[in-house]
Amino acid sequence: MGAPVGALADLPMSAFEDALAQQLADLRRQGLHRQCRTVSQVNPPQVVAEGRPLLNFSSNDYLGLANDPRLKEAAITAIKEFGAGSGASRLICGTLAPHAELEQELAAFKGTEAALAFSSGFAAATGTISALLTKRDFLVIDKLVHACVVDAARQCGATLRVFAHNDLEDLAAKLKWCAEKRAQTEPQARVLVVTESVFSMDGDQATLAAMVKLKDQFGAWLMVDEAHAVGLYGPERQGLVAELGLNGQVEIQMGTLSKAVGASGGFICGSRLLVECLVNCARSFIFSTAPTPGAVAAALAGVRCIRSPEGAERCARLWQRVDRVRAGLRQRGLAGPPRSAILPLPVGEEERAVALSLRLRERGLWLPAIRYPTVARGEARLRLTLSAAHTEADVDHLLAVLTQEFSPASAGGKL
Numbered sequence: 001m002g003a004p005v006g007a008l009a010d011l012p013m014s015a016f017e018d019a020l021a022q023q024l025a026d027l028r029r030q031g032l033h034r035q036c037r038t039v040s041q042v043n044p045p046q047v048v049a050e051g052r053p054l055l056n057f058s059s060n061d062y063l064g065l066a067n068d069p070r071l072k073e074a075a076i077t078a079i080k081e082f083g084a085g086s087g088a089s090r091l092i093c094g095t096l097a098p099h100a101e102l103e104q105e106l107a108a109f110k111g112t113e114a115a116l117a118f119s120s121g122f123a124a125a126t127g128t129i130s131a132l133l134t135k136r137d138f139l140v141i142d143k144l145v146h147a148c149v150v151d152a153a154r155q156c157g158a159t160l161r162v163f164a165h166n167d168l169e170d171l172a173a174k175l176k177w178c179a180e181k182r183a184q185t186e187p188q189a190r191v192l193v194v195t196e197s198v199f200s201m202d203g204d205q206a207t208l209a210a211m212v213k214l215k216d217q218f219g220a221w222l223m224v225d226e227a228h229a230v231g232l233y234g235p236e237r238q239g240l241v242a243e244l245g246l247n248g249q250v251e252i253q254m255g256t257l258s259k260a261v262g263a264s265g266g267f268i269c270g271s272r273l274l275v276e277c278l279v280n281c282a283r284s285f286i287f288s289t290a291p292t293p294g295a296v297a298a299a300l301a302g303v304r305c306i307r308s309p310e311g312a313e314r315c316a317r318l319w320q321r322v323d324r325v326r327a328g329l330r331q332r333g334l335a336g337p338p339r340s341a342i343l344p345l346p347v348g349e350e351e352r353a354v355a356l357s358l359r360l361r362e363r364g365l366w367l368p369a370i371r372y373p374t375v376a377r378g379e380a381r382l383r384l385t386l387s388a389a390h391t392e393a394d395v396d397h398l399l400a401v402l403t404q405e406f407s408p409a410s411a412g413g414k415l
């Protein structure tokens with residue numbers, strides 16, 4: 001025997017490994033390399049990471065429900081009765097009682113005829129948009145919508161128009177263009193506008209009432225992603241559409257069960273015909289295993305809690321924390337973001353954001369750096385999220401550390 005058989009360089013796989021190493025090196029060079037950090041224990045709002053306790057200001061568990069004993073109990077009971085897995089897609093294996101119950105609850109919550117659960121919010125968006133649009137149609141999206149909508153745009157093949165963030169004039173111009181194109185070529189073509197109600201990275205709100213007027217004026221439909229609004233706005237905390245009294249004027253309401261609801265999964269609320277269409281045409285519904293009984297039961301318990309007086313209390317506590325942080329930031333001359341549970345702290349350069357995030361971790365705070373491609377290049381930031389689980393003391397500690405470590409991008413920064 002000569003050289004050891006299977007020396008790494010001789011393996012046909014090595015070209016593959018080289019290509020991957022190259023790809024990762026490129027990301028590192030741009031300050032865009034990412035890593036998952038293991039968290040060993042979660043006791044909101046605390047996590048233990050690499051052996052040290054950190055106050056978590058990064059979660060979308062806005063109402064602190066993800067670790068609520070009732071949600072955990074609901075999941076355990078459903079697993080005992082229906083199993084850990086759901087076996088197949090619902091068209092193959094059938095709808096379990098928890099799925100039906102969750103969908104009834106969601107429709108009642110949102111005030112729509114029907115609802116459909118998906119295994120994630122991501123799957124709800126891609127499945128729905130691709131079920132409704134083909135390449136003869138038009139999709140008009142806000143510049144800052146979530147990646148799931150961008151992917152859906154690619155999948156469905158519709159003509160895509162992107163309007164400047166929250167810019168109604170630009171939206172009107174894009175809708176006019178679509179209406180003219182449609183009149184010339186394909187009168188039956190569909191035009192769908194998609195926006196988030198509360199934007200995931202900036203916490204600002206879409207001007208939904210004006211958007212409803214515009215889409216009606218131009219014969220378009222509207223889909224609103226309420227991922228960051230469910231649990232926080234509206235009389236029963238259904239979201240911003242309900243808060244603004246626009247129920248019945250938005251064709252498609254989308255949400256996730258993974259954020260304020262405290263569980264996992266996504267949903268669409270709308271008419272019975274919409275849901276029937278999705279059951280027949282949404283590929284992420286048809287070709288994906290049904291959400292697990294545990295996740296569905298936890299989500300149901302989460303929605304019920306949100307609608308209850310206790311949900312109102314948790315929500316009020318969250319807003320109290322938000323107002324305290326905003327006042328503190330303003331007082332310290334740091335940027336005053338919009339009133340939202342998501343408070344972006346702009347940094348700018350990718351490496352600076354990462355370094356700042358590491359420094360805060362050393363001081364016991366978990367605030368992730370958000371970089372391209374989640375936000376635009378050169379617009380890296382810390383994304384601070386608050387939860388009803390934070391105490392006033394938690395929030396005061398955060399403000400004290402931020403005062404020392406953070407100065408806004410516009411001021412040149414300390415880093």
Ligand SMILES: *Cc1c(COP(=O)(O)O)cnc(C)c1O
Binds near residue numbers: 123200256265
């Ligand atoms: C998180 C998020 C989603 C995806 O929801 P998941 O349930 O996490 O897949 C969709 N849209 C927006 C705006 C989000 O922030």
